[in-house]
Amino acid sequence: MKPSRRLTLRFVSYFTVFYLLIILGFIVSLLFFAFFINARVGDNIHTMTSYEIEKDAVVKDGDSVRIADYLVERAAENLGQLYLINQSMDIVDYTGDTCELCGLADSEILSLERSGMHTWKLPKYYLLFLPTSLVQPLFDETYSVWQKQEDIPADLLQRLKDNTATIELYNERWKRVEVIGESYKLLDKPELFVENYDIFEQEELIQSATLADETTLVVRMPNPAYKPFEEPFNKAMLLFVAIFFGSHIILLIGVIFLSIGISRQFVRPLVYVISRIEQLAQFDYRKLSDKKVHHQKTGKLKRKFKLFQPVDESLNHLSDRLASNERQIKQSEQLREEWITGLSHDLKTPLSSIYGYSTMLASGDYEWTNDEMRAFAKTMQEKATYMDALIQDLTYTYQLKNKAIKLEKVSLALNTWLLQFADNQVCVHVYGDVILDADELLLKRILDNLITNAKKYTPIDTKVSVEAQNTQEGVMLTIADQGPGIPQKELDNLFERYYRGTNTTDDATGTGLGLAITKQLIDLHDGTIRVSSDARGTVFVVKFSYEQ
Numbered sequence: 001m002k003p004s005r006r007l008t009l010r011f012v013s014y015f016t017v018f019y020l021l022i023i024l025g026f027i028v029s030l031l032f033f034a035f036f037i038n039a040r041v042g043d044n045i046h047t048m049t050s051y052e053i054e055k056d057a058v059v060k061d062g063d064s065v066r067i068a069d070y071l072v073e074r075a076a077e078n079l080g081q082l083y084l085i086n087q088s089m090d091i092v093d094y095t096g097d098t099c100e101l102c103g104l105a106d107s108e109i110l111s112l113e114r115s116g117m118h119t120w121k122l123p124k125y126y127l128l129f130l131p132t133s134l135v136q137p138l139f140d141e142t143y144s145v146w147q148k149q150e151d152i153p154a155d156l157l158q159r160l161k162d163n164t165a166t167i168e169l170y171n172e173r174w175k176r177v178e179v180i181g182e183s184y185k186l187l188d189k190p191e192l193f194v195e196n197y198d199i200f201e202q203e204e205l206i207q208s209a210t211l212a213d214e215t216t217l218v219v220r221m222p223n224p225a226y227k228p229f230e231e232p233f234n235k236a237m238l239l240f241v242a243i244f245f246g247s248h249i250i251l252l253i254g255v256i257f258l259s260i261g262i263s264r265q266f267v268r269p270l271v272y273v274i275s276r277i278e279q280l281a282q283f284d285y286r287k288l289s290d291k292k293v294h295h296q297k298t299g300k301l302k303r304k305f306k307l308f309q310p311v312d313e314s315l316n317h318l319s320d321r322l323a324s325n326e327r328q329i330k331q332s333e334q335l336r337e338e339w340i341t342g343l344s345h346d347l348k349t350p351l352s353s354i355y356g357y358s359t360m361l362a363s364g365d366y367e368w369t370n371d372e373m374r375a376f377a378k379t380m381q382e383k384a385t386y387m388d389a390l391i392q393d394l395t396y397t398y399q400l401k402n403k404a405i406k407l408e409k410v411s412l413a414l415n416t417w418l419l420q421f422a423d424n425q426v427c428v429h430v431y432g433d434v435i436l437d438a439d440e441l442l443l444k445r446i447l448d449n450l451i452t453n454a455k456k457y458t459p460i461d462t463k464v465s466v467e468a469q470n471t472q473e474g475v476m477l478t479i480a481d482q483g484p485g486i487p488q489k490e491l492d493n494l495f496e497r498y499y500r501g502t503n504t505t506d507d508a509t510g511t512g513l514g515l516a517i518t519k520q521l522i523d524l525h526d527g528t529i530r531v532s533s534d535a536r537g538t539v540f541v542v543k544f545s546y547e548q
Helices: 003-040 069-077 106-110 135-148 154-162 189-193 230-281 303-362 370-401 414-421 440-457 488-492 514-524
Strands: 058-061 064-067 080-086 091-094 118-122 125-131 166-170 176-181 204-210 216-222 409-413 426-431 435-439 464-470 474-480 528-534 537-545
Touching: 003 230, 064 080, 064 091, 069 080, 135 154, 135 204, 135 216, 154 176, 189 204, 189 216, 230 303, 303 370, 370 514, 409 414, 409 440, 414 426, 414 440, 414 464, 435 440, 440 464, 440 474, 440 514, 440 537, 514 528
Parallel strands: 426 464
Antiparallel strands: 058 064, 080 091, 080 125, 118 125, 166 176, 166 216, 204 216, 409 435, 464 474, 474 537, 528 537
């Protein structure tokens, strides 16, 4: 994957995760809100519809049927009982410990009226919810005792205490004149007429009756099923807001740390890259190591910076290339200076000879003989010929360098073609039928240079061996002499332009460019040349690959 795509994918993943965290925080807040409300708010049985419960309200156990467990729990929570009645008005099942309707006639059940009653029609059955009042038995017993004007028995007082109930007496002006049991806030008279079918919204269970003397007897107790919606809702909203904003604060802190992480992961490598570029601009090609980006031991990028590995590798490659180019430039400048120095020296030597002899001939102070003038002229001619050859070879090297020489390859049968180089000092051996595709004129110049060089430095009465043979890689030519060998220092520079192992002041007639031109011509043929030398002689090996 390309670095740009990886970088884009990395940023998209960061912001996707951040967006998902926001959604997750919102969902978690809603779940906390729902669970909090559900645990603290009662489930009003009156809100159920027949459609909701008709499939699972009745459970069959073999030949018998019963009310589903969840409805049993819901009826107890709503302080009432459920009765399962078939179409014949038979009570099939009921909840609670006692059956209030058992033993009543059908007409009595049908005429039963009680606040909070509710009926659902099911397939083959009817489901009746009958609320039971915890305060009603206490009130009935209290009212009976009060009518008889008797003292309240101890067991009734104990039950009032166990249920945190109280007995209150209000006069005709609705002033509380007597309290037996717990003391609650003053009851407003209209509260006696409030009828609420939602048992969970009733904070108190109240039962009252007006006595003969216009006073009102009230029995009241806390509702054990009191689960108002408003208070838990408000708390749930506070919890929702706290979780919502708390999660966003956590996300904000996470964003800050994420930004710091992104800064370290992306900005630090960019700073490192910029510093590397500035370093290259100052011609400093050393590899820069940042301990916060690279491992100190291995020098490799740390795992979290692997995204920038192609950039780091490219910079290292660029540094190596620039350093190599600078070394080549310095080496080329050094060779150019040496070349110009040697060239000017070799041109100056023959020019000095020509100038000296021409001055001597032009001078009228001495009468030169014909033999002396011919000797002067011959020397001047040799020096001029040498200079001309040097300039031609120099021009030819530049033509090769600029690829101005075009190959005209032909197939040459070396077992006959190489015989032109055989003489009393050169032995030619061709092993098998060796065919070489090459430019004939350029190949001749290659062999002329190598054989001439070998003959020049080989001792008298020794032979130069020229061999040709086929190999797996291509055609191999070998030129070997039995000379004194070439020193290692000269061997390393043998194919450099204008390098000659001999001193320019000796009588060697070469221009110093022959082997350099030979190497360029072999390269032009996509061939290779190598040389080995010791005290027994020097061997040049030229290889040409087969045409593909």
